[in-house]
Amino acid sequence: MDxxxxxxxxxxxxxxxxxxxQTKLLEMGGVVEQQIIDAVKSIENADSxxxxxxxxxxxxxxxxxxxxxxxxxxxxxCRQPTAxxxxxxxxxxxxxxxxxxxxxxxxxxxxxxxxxxxxGAAPGGYEEARHMGALVQQMLRxxxxxxxxxxxxxxxEVARADKQxxxxxxxxxxxxxxxxxxxxxxISRSMNILWTxxxxxxxxxxxxxxxxxxxxLVKGYDVRHxxxxxxxxxxxxx
Amino acid sequence: xxxxxxxxxxxxxxxSLARRYRAEKRFRAYGIGAILxxxxxxxxxxxxxxxxxxxxxxxxxxxxEVTMDSDTLYIDDxxxxxxxxxxxxxxxxxxxxxxxxxxxSGRRDKRALYALIxxxxxxxxRKKLEADPQLLGKTFGVWFLVDDDVDTYFKSRSDDGEGGxxxxxxxxxxxxxxxxINEGVMESRFxxxxxxxxxxxxxxxxxxxxxxxxxxxxxxxxxxxSFPIGVAAAVYLEEYAPRNRFTEFIEININNLAAVPxxxxxxxxxxxxxxxxxxxxxxxxxxxxxxxxMTLPTIIISSRAALKAVPPSIRDAAYGLGASKMQVVVHHxxxxxxxxxxxxxxIGLAQxxxxxxxxxxxxxxxxxxxxxxxxxxxxxxxPVQIFLWSDSPERAFxxxxxxxxxVLLVFLISMNTLAIWLRKRLERRW
Amino acid sequence: xxxxxxxxxxxxxxxxxxxxxxPQDIQVGDKTVxxxxxxxxxxxxxxxxxxxxxxxxxxxxxxxxxxxEVIAMIGxxxxxxxxxxxxxxxxxxxxxxCRVTGQFILDDQDIYHPKQDIVPLRARVGxxxxxxxxxxxxxxxxxxxGPKIHGLASRRVELDEIVEVSxxxxxxxxxxxxxxxxxxxxxxxGQQQRLCIARSIAVSPEVILxxxxxxxxxxxxxxxxxxLIAELKQNFTIAIVTHSMQQAARVSDRTAxxxxxxxIEVNDTKRVxxxxxxxxxxxxxxxxxx
Numbered sequence: 001m002d003x004x005x006x007x008x009x010x011x012x013x014x015x016x017x018x019x020x021x022q023t024k025l026l027e028m029g030g031v032v033e034q035q036i037i038d039a040v041k042s043i044e045n046a047d048s049x050x051x052x053x054x055x056x057x058x059x060x061x062x063x064x065x066x067x068x069x070x071x072x073x074x075x076x077x078c079r080q081p082t083a084x085x086x087x088x089x090x091x092x093x094x095x096x097x098x099x100x101x102x103x104x105x106x107x108x109x110x111x112x113x114x115x116x117x118x119x120g121a122a123p124g125g126y127e128e129a130r131h132m133g134a135l136v137q138q139m140l141r142x143x144x145x146x147x148x149x150x151x152x153x154x155x156x157e158v159a160r161a162d163k164q165x166x167x168x169x170x171x172x173x174x175x176x177x178x179x180x181x182x183x184x185x186x187i188s189r190s191m192n193i194l195w196t197x198x199x200x201x202x203x204x205x206x207x208x209x210x211x212x213x214x215x216x217l218v219k220g221y222d223v224r225h226x227x228x229x230x231x232x233x234x235x236x237x238x
Numbered sequence: 239x240x241x242x243x244x245x246x247x248x249x250x251x252x253x254s255l256a257r258r259y260r261a262e263k264r265f266r267a268y269g270i271g272a273i274l275x276x277x278x279x280x281x282x283x284x285x286x287x288x289x290x291x292x293x294x295x296x297x298x299x300x301x302x303e304v305t306m307d308s309d310t311l312y313i314d315d316x317x318x319x320x321x322x323x324x325x326x327x328x329x330x331x332x333x334x335x336x337x338x339x340x341x342x343s344g345r346r347d348k349r350a351l352y353a354l355i356x357x358x359x360x361x362x363x364r365k366k367l368e369a370d371p372q373l374l375g376k377t378f379g380v381w382f383l384v385d386d387d388v389d390t391y392f393k394s395r396s397d398d399g400e401g402g403x404x405x406x407x408x409x410x411x412x413x414x415x416x417x418x419i420n421e422g423v424m425e426s427r428f429x430x431x432x433x434x435x436x437x438x439x440x441x442x443x444x445x446x447x448x449x450x451x452x453x454x455x456x457x458x459x460x461x462x463x464s465f466p467i468g469v470a471a472a473v474y475l476e477e478y479a480p481r482n483r484f485t486e487f488i489e490i491n492i493n494n495l496a497a498v499p500x501x502x503x504x505x506x507x508x509x510x511x512x513x514x515x516x517x518x519x520x521x522x523x524x525x526x527x528x529x530x531x532m533t534l535p536t537i538i539i540s541s542r543a544a545l546k547a548v549p550p551s552i553r554d555a556a557y558g559l560g561a562s563k564m565q566v567v568v569h570h571x572x573x574x575x576x577x578x579x580x581x582x583x584x585i586g587l588a589q590x591x592x593x594x595x596x597x598x599x600x601x602x603x604x605x606x607x608x609x610x611x612x613x614x615x616x617x618x619x620x621p622v623q624i625f626l627w628s629d630s631p632e633r634a635f636x637x638x639x640x641x642x643x644x645v646l647l648v649f650l651i652s653m654n655t656l657a658i659w660l661r662k663r664l665e666r667r668w
Numbered sequence: 669x670x671x672x673x674x675x676x677x678x679x680x681x682x683x684x685x686x687x688x689x690x691p692q693d694i695q696v697g698d699k700t701v702x703x704x705x706x707x708x709x710x711x712x713x714x715x716x717x718x719x720x721x722x723x724x725x726x727x728x729x730x731x732x733x734x735x736x737e738v739i740a741m742i743g744x745x746x747x748x749x750x751x752x753x754x755x756x757x758x759x760x761x762x763x764x765x766c767r768v769t770g771q772f773i774l775d776d777q778d779i780y781h782p783k784q785d786i787v788p789l790r791a792r793v794g795x796x797x798x799x800x801x802x803x804x805x806x807x808x809x810x811x812x813x814g815p816k817i818h819g820l821a822s823r824r825v826e827l828d829e830i831v832e833v834s835x836x837x838x839x840x841x842x843x844x845x846x847x848x849x850x851x852x853x854x855x856x857x858g859q860q861q862r863l864c865i866a867r868s869i870a871v872s873p874e875v876i877l878x879x880x881x882x883x884x885x886x887x888x889x890x891x892x893x894x895x896l897i898a899e900l901k902q903n904f905t906i907a908i909v910t911h912s913m914q915q916a917a918r919v920s921d922r923t924a925x926x927x928x929x930x931x932i933e934v935n936d937t938k939r940v941x942x943x944x945x946x947x948x949x950x951x952x953x954x955x956x957x958x
Binding site: 554555558561565569 | 786795817868
C-alpha cells in the first residue's frame with residue numbers, strides 16, 4: 001500500500017487492464033466464497049439440491065480461472081510489466097489457482113453432502129464443520145478484502161487465522177475419531193464429515209496462500225513457507 | 239463529431255478547395271516565370287556572345303605566290319642567321335602583290351594594295367626561311383593573313399559580293415579584294431593565331447594566349463596561397479579556437495571581407511605589394527596575391543561550413559578511441575570535409591578568374607605583347623584582355639572580345655564542372 | 669462492481685498519453701537508495717556534479733562500478749545518465765560549457781587529475797555510441813585505427829591478428845572476413861554497431877561505455893548486441909545507458925536509476941525490476957511517467 005500505485009500509468013489502457021484483472025479476480029473470489037458457504041450449508045442440512053448447485057457452479061469457477069489466466073498472459077505479453085505491475089499479474093495468476101483449488105474443495109464438500117444425504121447423517125462433527133466453515137469463509141472474505149485494499153495487516157490477520165483453523169481441524173478430527181471408535185458402523189458416514197473438515201482445512205491453507213501472495217504483491221518479497229512470526233518480523237524489519 | 243457537423247466541414251472544405259487550387263497554381267506559375275526569365279536572359283546573352291564571337295575563330299587568308307629572291311631580300315650569305323633575320327621579307331610580299339595586280343601604280347595605290355595584307359606577313363616568311371634555308375631562291379605559295387579590314391569585309395559580305403562592310407577600305411581596295419575572291423585565292427581558315435599569340439594592335443594578329451597564360455600564372459599563385467591558408471585558418475577557427483569575443487570578432491570580419499568590393503583589394507594590393515614591398519607592376523605574382531586576399535574569405539567560409547558538416551559522431555568515434563585532437567582533425571575531419579572545401583576553393587578561384595577590377599588597380603591592364611613565361615613576367619589576364627579589347631575601336635576586335643568571353647566562359651564552366659566532379663568523386667556517405 | 673466495469677469499458681479503446689502524470693507526492697531524496705557501492709570497484713565516482721553553463725545536470729552522484737560487471741543506467745530523457753556516462757572517459761571535455769567536479773577513480777587513479785592525459789584514459793575506457801558511427805573507411809581500417817594510433821602493433825601481421833581477434837570477439841568475423849577491405853559503412857546497422865564494438869575492443873580497454881547502443885537497431889540486431897554484451901562481460905567492465913528497460917533487465921547485473929540529475933537508486937537488476945526500493949524507480953519502470 002505504501003508504494004503501490006496501480007493506476008496512473010501513462011497508458012490508461014494498461015491501468016484498465018490491471019483493474020480488470022483485480023475486478024475479475026474479486027468476482028471469482030465472491031463466487032468461490034458463495035460456493036463455500038453453500039457447501040457448508042448443504043452439509044449442515046444434508047441438502048442435496050444445494051450441493052448439486054455447488055457442483056454446477058464449479059464449472060463457472062473453472063471458466064473464470066481460464067479466462068483470468070488468459071488475461072494475465074495478455075498483459076504479460078503486451079505490457080511486459082515490471083515491479084508492482086509484474087507482482088500484481090503474478091499474484092493474480094497464483095490467487096486464481098488457489099481460488100480454483102478452493103472451488104474444488106467446495107465441490108468435494110458438496111459431494112460429501114450428497115453422500116450424507118443418501119446414506120444418512122453422521123454421528124457428529126456438524127457443529128465443527130459449521131464453525132470451521134464460518135471461519136474459513138470469514139478468512140477468505142478478509143483475504144479478498146485485503147487484496148482489494150492491498151492491506152498487509154489484514155493479510156497477516158488471515159495468515160494468523162489459518163493457525164486457528166488448523167487447531168480446530170485437529171480437535172474436530174480427534175472428536176470424530178472417538179465417534180468412529182464408538183460405533184464402527186458409522187465409520188463411512190464419519191469419514192464423509194472428516195473429509196469435509198479436511199477440505200475446509202485445505203481451504204484455510206489456500207486462503208493463507210492468498211494472504212502470502214498479497215504480502216508479496218504489496219511488499220515485494222516472498223513470504224511463503226515461513227511462520228507468521230517470521231513474516232511479521234520481515235515486514236517490520238524492512 | 240456527429241454526421242451533420244461532418245457534412246458542414248466537408249462543405250466548407252470543398253468551397254475553399256477551388257481557391258486553394260488556384261493559389262497553388264499561381265504560386266507555381268511565379269516560380270516557373272522566374273526560371274523562364276533567367277533562362278531567357280541566359281539564352282540572349284549566349285546567343286549574343288556566340289553570334290558575335292564565333293567568327294573570330296576563323297580568319298581570312300589569301301594565297302600568294304612568293305619568290306624568295308635573294309636580291310629582293312638582300313641576302314648574300316644564306317648561312318648567316320643575322321642576314322636571314324634582318325632580310326626585307328616585306329619586299330617579297332609586295333613584289334608578289336605587284337605581280338598579281340600589275341596595273342596598280344602610284345605610291346598611294348601601291349600602299350593601299352600592300353595594306354590588304356597583314357603587316358605581320360613578313361614574320362611568317364621569315365619563320366619559313368629560318369626553318370628551311372633551302373627555300374631561298376625558290377617560288378612557292380603561301381597563305382597570308384589579310385588585314386583586319388579585309389577580314390571584316392570578307393566575313394560580312396554575302397556570297398554574291400553584296401553587303402560587305404567596307405569600313406576603312408576604299409573602292410579600289412574593294413575591287414582588288416573582289417578580284418582575289420573571284421580568283422578563289424581568298425578563304426577562311428581556322429584562326430590558330432587567336433590561340434597562339436599574345437596581344438597586338440592589329441586585330442588579325444591578336445591572340446589570347448598571353449592573357450590565358452597570365453591568368454594561369456595568377457591563378458597558380460592564388461591556389462598555392464589561398465587554399466592552404468584558407469584551410470588552415472578554417473581548421474583553426476573551427477576546431478581549435480576558443481569561443482570568445484576575439485574569435486567572434488575575427489569571424490565577423492571574415493564575413494565582412496567576403497562582401498568587400500574587389501576593387502578595394504586592388505587598392506590594398508597596390509599600396510602594400512607595389513607601394514610598400516616594391517614589387518613590379520603588372521606581374522602575375524602581385525595579381526595572385528591580390529586575388530588570394532580576395533578569395534580567402536570565400537574559401538575560409540566554405541571550408542568552415544564543410545568542417546561543420548562533418549558529423550559529430552565521427553569525431554566522437556575517434557575521440558572515443560583515444561585519438562588526439564590533431565589525429566581527429568587530420569585523419570577524419572579534413573578528409574571528410576575535403577570535397578566541400580575543394581568545391582568552395584574552386585568556386586572562389588572561378589570568381590578570381592573572372593575578376594577584373596583588382597587587376598586594373600595593380601597594372602595588369604598593360605598592353606603586353608609577349609607571352610609571359612613565369613609569375614614575374616609582365617602579363618595581363620583574360621578578363622582584363624576582354625576589357626581592353628572591348629575598348630578598342632577596330633571592328634575586328636568586337637568579335638575577338640566575344641570570342642575571348644567565350645573562352646573565359648569555357649574555363650569557368652569547366653572549373654565549376656571540376657568542382658562538381660570532385661564533390662561527387664570524393665564525397666563519401668557516412 | 670458491474671457498474672464500475674461498465675464505466676471503464678466506455679473509456680476503453682486507445683491508449684491515451686497523459687502529459688504530466690508524474691506523482692506529485694513523491695520527493696526526490698538526496699541520498700541514493702540501494703547499493704551504489706561495490707566491494708571491488710573498477711571505477712569509483714564520488715560527489716560528482718556536472719554543470720552545463722549555469723544549469724546543473726548532475727547532482728552529487730556517488731557510484732561504484734564493479735569489476736567485470738554490467739551496470740545499466742536508466743532514467744527518463746534528460747536525467748543525466750548519458751552525461752554521467754560521458755564523464756567516465758571525459759568525453760564531456762569537448763563541450764566547452766561543461767564543468768565536471770568530483771572524484772572519478774579508475775583503479776586508484778584519478779581520471780580528472782590535471783596531469784592525466786585523456787589519450788591513455790580513452791584507451792582504457794572505450795566507448796560505443798548511440799548511432800553506429802564507423803569511419804567511412806574499410807572494415808579493416810576501422811578496427812585497425814585504434815591500435816594504429818596507439819602503436820599497439822609494430823608489424824602488419826600483429827595488426828592483422830588484432831583485427832581478427834577483435835572482430836571475432838564482436839561476433840562479426842564470420843560475416844565480414846571475406847570483405848575486410850570493403851567499406852564499413854556498407855554494413856547493416858547492427859553489423860555497423862558490432863563493428864564499432866570491435867573497433868573499441870581492438871585497443872583492449874578495461875571498461876567499455878555504451879551509450880544507448882541499440883536504440884537505432886532492429887530487434888534482431890539488438891538481440892545480437894545483447895548477446896555480445898553477455899560475452900564481453902567475461903573480459904570487460906561495461907556501463908550501458910539504455911532507454912529500453914527490458915534491455916537493462918536482460919543484460920545488466922546492477923541497474924542505476926537517474927532522475928533529474930540525481931542518482932535515485934542503484935540495486936541488483938533483479939531487485940530493481942521486481943521490487944524497486946524507491947518510489948520514483950517504481951514509477952519509472954512501470955511506465956507511470958517518463
